[in-house]
Amino acid sequence: MEPLFLRACRGEVTERAPLWLMRQAGRYLPEYREVRKGVSFLELCKNPKLAAEVTLQPIRRFGFDAAILFSDLLVPLEAMGLEVEFTEQGPRLPAPLRAPADLARVSRFDPAARTGFVLETIQAARRELGDTPLIGFAGAPFTVATYAIEGKTAKNFSETKKLFYREPEAAHRLLALIGEATRDYLLAQIRAGAQAVQLFDSWVGVLSAEDFETYALPPTAALVAELRGAGVPVIYFGNGAAAILDRVGRVGAPVYGVDWRVPIDEARAKLGNAAAVQGNLDPSTLLGPIDEIERRARDVVRRGGKRGHIFNLGHGIYPETPIEAVQALVAAVRAA
Amino acid sequence: MEPLFLRACRGEVTERAPLWLMRQAGRYLPEYREVRKGVSFLELCKNPKLAAEVTLQPIRRFGFDAAILFSDLLVPLEAMGLEVEFTEQGPRLPAPLRAPADLARVSRFDPAARTGFVLETIQAARRELGDTPLIGFAGAPFTVATYAIEGKTAKNFSETKKLFYREPEAAHRLLALIGEATRDYLLAQIRAGAQAVQLFDSWVGVLSAEDFETYALPPTAALVAELRGAGVPVIYFGNGAAAILDRVGRVGAPVYGVDWRVPIDEARAKLGNAAAVQGNLDPSTLLGPIDEIERRARDVVRRGGKRGHIFNLGHGIYPETPIEAVQALVAAVRAA
Numbered sequence: 102m103e104p105l106f107l108r109a110c111r112g113e114v115t116e117r118a119p120l121w122l123m124r125q126a127g128r129y130l131p132e133y134r135e136v137r138k139g140v141s142f143l144e145l146c147k148n149p150k151l152a153a154e155v156t157l158q159p160i161r162r163f164g165f166d167a168a169i170l171f172s173d174l175l176v177p178l179e180a181m182g183l184e185v186e187f188t189e190q191g192p193r194l195p196a197p198l199r200a201p202a203d204l205a206r207v208s209r210f211d212p213a214a215r216t217g218f219v220l221e222t223i224q225a226a227r228r229e230l231g232d233t234p235l236i237g238f239a240g241a242p243f244t245v246a247t248y249a250i251e252g253k254t255a256k257n258f259s260e261t262k263k264l265f266y267r268e269p270e271a272a273h274r275l276l277a278l279i280g281e282a283t284r285d286y287l288l289a290q291i292r293a294g295a296q297a298v299q300l301f302d303s304w305v306g307v308l309s310a311e312d313f314e315t316y317a318l319p320p321t322a323a324l325v326a327e328l329r330g331a332g333v334p335v336i337y338f339g340n341g342a343a344a345i346l347d348r349v350g351r352v353g354a355p356v357y358g359v360d361w362r363v364p365i366d367e368a369r370a371k372l373g374n375a376a377a378v379q380g381n382l383d384p385s386t387l388l389g390p391i392d393e394i395e396r397r398a399r400d401v402v403r404r405g406g407k408r409g410h411i412f413n414l415g416h417g418i419y420p421e422t423p424i425e426a427v428q429a430l431v432a433a434v435r436a437a
Numbered sequence: 438m439e440p441l442f443l444r445a446c447r448g449e450v451t452e453r454a455p456l457w458l459m460r461q462a463g464r465y466l467p468e469y470r471e472v473r474k475g476v477s478f479l480e481l482c483k484n485p486k487l488a489a490e491v492t493l494q495p496i497r498r499f500g501f502d503a504a505i506l507f508s509d510l511l512v513p514l515e516a517m518g519l520e521v522e523f524t525e526q527g528p529r530l531p532a533p534l535r536a537p538a539d540l541a542r543v544s545r546f547d548p549a550a551r552t553g554f555v556l557e558t559i560q561a562a563r564r565e566l567g568d569t570p571l572i573g574f575a576g577a578p579f580t581v582a583t584y585a586i587e588g589k590t591a592k593n594f595s596e597t598k599k600l601f602y603r604e605p606e607a608a609h610r611l612l613a614l615i616g617e618a619t620r621d622y623l624l625a626q627i628r629a630g631a632q633a634v635q636l637f638d639s640w641v642g643v644l645s646a647e648d649f650e651t652y653a654l655p656p657t658a659a660l661v662a663e664l665r666g667a668g669v670p671v672i673y674f675g676n677g678a679a680a681i682l683d684r685v686g687r688v689g690a691p692v693y694g695v696d697w698r699v700p701i702d703e704a705r706a707k708l709g710n711a712a713a714v715q716g717n718l719d720p721s722t723l724l725g726p727i728d729e730i731e732r733r734a735r736d737v738v739r740r741g742g743k744r745g746h747i748f749n750l751g752h753g754i755y756p757e758t759p760i761e762a763v764q765a766l767v768a769a770v771r772a773a
């Protein structure tokens with residue numbers, strides 16, 4: 102029988118909700134922190150042996166129903182030609198794209214040549230994963246564009262919107278180019294062994310409904326359509342987009358990740374025609390007492406329903422999350 | 438005839454939408470930056486003559502239809518007994534509230550004794566404002582509580598939610614206490630001359646629907662009910678709350694400020710029974726070209742409708758906003 106996660110992605114009824122957590126390979130795990138003692142974040146992303154190892158860590162410890170590639174949203178942007186640094190304050194791009202002429206500095210790329218380490222990580226992880234499916238990922242075009250334009254994690258995303266409003270033709274060209282590069286990159290991940298792919302639209306929540314429809318939606322919908330052709334589930338996670346889920350549903354993904362702001366049954370109704378939804382426990386819940394974790398996990402399972410629900414957090418797990426909280430969550434979801 | 442702004446607040450049909458901008462007294466104005474050369478932010482808040490002056494500056498320059506008191510969300514928290522500092526990185530509270538016992542360090546306060554400078558600012562501004570109404574303000578209980586608990590502008594609000602989940606009784610006590618102190622404070626502002634009051638719930642968008650209903654809604658609804666008894670319009674602005682406007686409508690305010698994420702006609706429908714709505718142009722629009730500012734301003738005016746709409750931004754105006762952009766906005770809203 103196909104793994105639980107893949108069946109839920111296809112909108113099937115499953116005996117229980119499959120479970121994985123965004124950022125499950127990360128700093129809340131002592132074994133991850135141990136690996137990070139020896140290497141920088143970017144070195145870890147570019148070392149297939151170590152990246153595969155941290156991809157596997159949460160599967161070994163918790164037996165999650167899916168693994169997700171350990172990598173970073175900015176990897177393909179670097180491959181497109183932009184210099185990327187990782188500092189204590191987060192990513193920095195010393196030469197962001199601020200004018201139409203700057204677009205000459207980015208291009209599509211050959212994933213095997215420029216991001217071979219990602220494909221090798223996928224292959225290495227798959228060799229160890231057995232029946233557990235592996236999710237590949239990338240940023241959605243809008244979110245990747247914000248890094249290219251802002252040069253960092255922005256506050257108000259003023260530079261991005263300034264470029265959009267002042268140079269709409271260049272903005273659309275950049276978004277389309279990122280979409281095409283991301284398509285090549287994710288199709289290569291799928292060929293290397295990724296059994297599903299997730300698009301993270303981490304910053305889409307800063308857009309008005311009109312700007313979402315004008316700038317974020319077209320390149321994302323085009324990308325999703327092409328990825329669907331590869332025959333694996335495509336998950337679109339629009340962080341902070343709970344206010345405009347009716348528009349988000351037009352991305353055309355079979356599976357939608359949902360943040361924690363609205364109950365997942367309401368989110369599913371607003372999305373319209375999704376085969377499956379993924380989410381959506383507030384990651385802060387895991388900082389609270391065990392009985393509250395259990396109660397809220399059961400509530401998400403109940404609202405998610407039996408058909409096409411993948412249990413997840415509504416955002417990446419926080420680094421300060423206690424291991425015992427994750428254990429309690431896993432047990433509660435399995436028992437619900 | 439009553440001023441346009443007050444009539445719109447009461448849900449009346451107005452000949453045009455009254456207009457003011459959140460943070461209209463602020464750094465985008467050269468005359469504000471001039472005043473700030475001589476004093477720190479906190480000194481400015483505590484100097485009635487200068488605070489009244491910067492309250493008036495945007496009225497003199499643009500003839501906005503309402504003035505808003507120049508002050509800060511943290512002023513009443515300091516009056517409740519917490520030390521507050523303002524740094525380059527924003528506000529800092531060296532001794533935040535992290536445990537039930539810490540609540541002994543905060544209490545209600547006499548607004549005249551502890552925040553007399555605010556009341557004097559209101560009186561001084563009113564003497565100069567003529568027919569232009571003056572809006573008083575405070576933070577909503579949840580948002581003020583986040584500063585008390587986090588000690589700064591937080592990222593994930595983990596400390597706040599940790600206290601809520603681990604010590605719900607203390608959390609409710611703190612929120613109720615802040616609500617009572619805020620009631621005293623705003624009633625004093627109204628007695629001093631404020632003709633409307635706005636509650637800023639700047640961080641409410643980090644809450645799930647359940648947490649909003651459990652923690653933020655009860656003290657806010659109680660506060661709004663008491664303020665309504667004072668006979669002036671009460672505006673509730675829930676920033677980032679566009680996803681849960683159906684719940685936000687239960688705050689019971691006659692007027693709701695709306696952020697820019699959903700079109701204001703959709704927001705009004707979701708809020709249910711509001712007399713008036715206020716908003717909601719994306720402040721980033723003002724960084725774009727004039728024709729785009731005009732087009733989007735007209736769209737907000739059209740969606741806002743003739744009855745009970747106050748034009749505003751969906752968030753505070755950004756410091757880098759050009760003066761010419763504000764001029765174009767004012768002209769477009771008046772002509773629409």
